[in-house]
Amino acid sequence: MSTVTITAADINKLRQATGAGMMDCRKALTETNGDFEAAIDWLRKQGQKVAAKRSDREAKEGVVIAKTTADNKTGFVVLISCETDFVSKNADFVAFAQSIADAAVENNVKTAEELNEVSINGAKVADLINDKLASIGEKIGVARFERVDAPYVASYIHGANRMGVLVALTKEAAEAGKDVAMQIAAMNPVAVDADSVPAETVERERAIVVETMKADPKMAGKPDEMIAKIAEGKLNAFFKEQTLLAQPFVKDGSKSVADYLKSVDSDLKVIEFKRVALG
16 A cells, blocks of 8 residues: 555646646556556556656757757757746757756866856856746756767757757768767657667566556456567567667658668768757
8 A cells, every 4th residue: 555645746647747637647656656657657557658757858948959069079068957938948048048058068078967057157157047936936057968979969859949950970971970969859769779778777667568568358367478578569669669779750651761871971960969948
């Protein structure tokens, strides 16, 4: 029995993240003792089609800036968060976020903590943020900071500074870099390829698939070996849908992203990517 009090706010948060019904969300949170991520898995194991909460949903509002150095060998994504879209759409606030991203580039910043310590016109970023907080009356801050280093980095900003993408490539390819960045923005892959999917993600998906199959009356009495084999097939489908190189290319669905890259240059590879979004 749950030892945690499930509040209306908890239920609403789960509803917003998954689209599941109120009673289902209450049941999921009760069954998982209030563990938000476990509740999402519980809903999925019941066969509900819900989307797992991704890290790019951390900030409610703000401005996302994606930039690269002049030589395109380093890229930065900075998310300056705020509480309302009224502030995030304000031209002065966008310019403020842009100045912080520029400082990241100019100072070759490696972490969010380091970014807070660099100076803009003699004042630390952390102090400027505190001043801005006092002037607009909303909590703001450097909510996300990502950096990528590679032989060539492409950057892309989507939706009026609501999403930023960096793509690290093995060689210069400006047009292909933009195309792949747009792919990442649209399709939100979990990794470059199946081999780079985190082990915990693979095990999580495998467990959900197996539990869902065991709960299906059509699978009643089927041996575990058969279920495991079918589960691996479903995992392969997951990799095709959720990993960048295996996804159908958004500009030409007849080929995969991997095929598209080969058509541009047989030696062109994606090393890694970063995707930071509001939502």
